[in-house]
Amino acid sequence: MLHGKENIMVILSSPSGVGKTTLTxxxxxxxxxxxxxxxxxxxxPRSNEVDGVDYxxxxxxxxKELIDEKKFYEHAKIFENYYGTLKKYVDExxxxxxxxxxxxxxxxxxLSKYTNLNLIKIYLITNKAELKSRxxxxxxxxxxxIKKRFNSFDEDILHWNDYDYIIINKNLENCFRQIEKIIEIxxxxxxxxxxxxx
Ligand code: 5GP
Numbered sequence: 001m002l003h004g005k006e007n008i009m010v011i012l013s014s015p016s017g018v019g020k021t022t023l024t025x026x027x028x029x030x031x032x033x034x035x036x037x038x039x040x041x042x043x044x045p046r047s048n049e050v051d052g053v054d055y056x057x058x059x060x061x062x063x064k065e066l067i068d069e070k071k072f073y074e075h076a077k078i079f080e081n082y083y084g085t086l087k088k089y090v091d092e093x094x095x096x097x098x099x100x101x102x103x104x105x106x107x108x109x110x111l112s113k114y115t116n117l118n119l120i121k122i123y124l125i126t127n128k129a130e131l132k133s134r135x136x137x138x139x140x141x142x143x144x145x146i147k148k149r150f151n152s153f154d155e156d157i158l159h160w161n162d163y164d165y166i167i168i169n170k171n172l173e174n175c176f177r178q179i180e181k182i183i184e185i186x187x188x189x190x191x192x193x194x195x196x197x198x
Contacts, residue, residue, distance in 0.1 A: 005175050006118055007033075007094050008186055011163075012179075014124035015156040016149040017135040018169050023124070024102050026176050027160075032182065034172045035097045038092060040066065043081040043093075046140050074103065074110035079148055083107070105159035112162065119184050122179065123163035126170070128153060 010027075028034050029148045040056045042063050051057050058066075064071060075084030085103065093099055101107070108121055126134070131153060135146045160163050160166055165182055169175040 007096075007098045007112075007181075009090075009094065009117055009119050010034075010183065011097045011103060011111065011119060012124060013103060013108055013122070013128075013159075013163065013164055014169070015131060015153045017131050017138065018124045018126045019172055019175070020102050020124060021133070022172060023176060023179060024100055027100055027183070028180060030180070031098065033098050034100050035093050035104075037085055037093075037099050037101045039083050039085055040072075041081055041083045043079075043083070048140075073105040073114065076104055076106035076110075078106075079106055079145065079152070082125065085111070089196065105156060105162060108159075108162055113129070120165075121163040121181065122167060122182060123160045124166045124167050124169045124175065125157060126168070130170075150190045 001131055011026060012020050025038055028036055035170060038052065038054070038056060040058050040063060042058060042060045043055070045051065045055070045057050049055065049057075060082065063075075063084065066086070068085065071088065072084040073087045073090055075082060077083075083103070085101065085107065090099060101111070103111075111119060112116060112121070127151075132146075132150055135141065135149055141149065165178075165180050167175055
């Protein structure tokens with residue numbers, strides 16, 4: 001049982017293939033008060049993905065309309081597709097729940113500008129060789145996509161400094177334990193800022 005008064009928003013970012021999706025699901029299973037922010041994307045759904053659960057899959061035209069109507073807190077172009085977080089969902093959900101975001105460094109930078117949001121920013125990293133084998137093993141991308149995702153690693157990790165915590169994901173269980181600690185510290189004693197890297 002956590003006793004923090006304020007609901008928190010936890011961002012998990014990492015280079016593609018580090019294990020974020022699994023960790024996100026584990027957090028949601030353990031902490032029932034956490035809701036995962038379901039993003040909008042123009043990417044085509046993978047065979048195991050469900051519209052409205054994994055993402056809201058929309059056309060480029062619809063995505064552009066949402067940008068023009070200023071409906072997003074943040075949005076970014078990643079691997080030729082667009083991804084974004086709707087303001088409405090976040091503003092309504094945070095009244096009753098903590099929120100977990102699986103978004104990239106571009107989105108994190110944009111969300112950070114809203115200083116009223118109670119953000120905890122976590123960056124997960126793994127080594128490059130491990131990453132390549134994970135990308136291949138998970139079998140969700142074409143060879144071309146794997147190459148693109150692998151090549152974006154160097155650019156992605158340049159942004160680690162924008163985060164409050166950096167975790168090296170050598171082992172998923174250890175990594176999860178560290179995330180548990182971060183959540184519990186921030187829920188129970190939200191004002192202890194020395195726990196963060198910045
Ligand atoms: P994937 O295509 O593998 O589902 O996601 C690719 C990348 O997009 C991941 O790094 C993920 O964190 C990021 N992403 C997913 N949703 C959003 C979003 O709403 N905003 C931003 N900025 N990034 C997102």
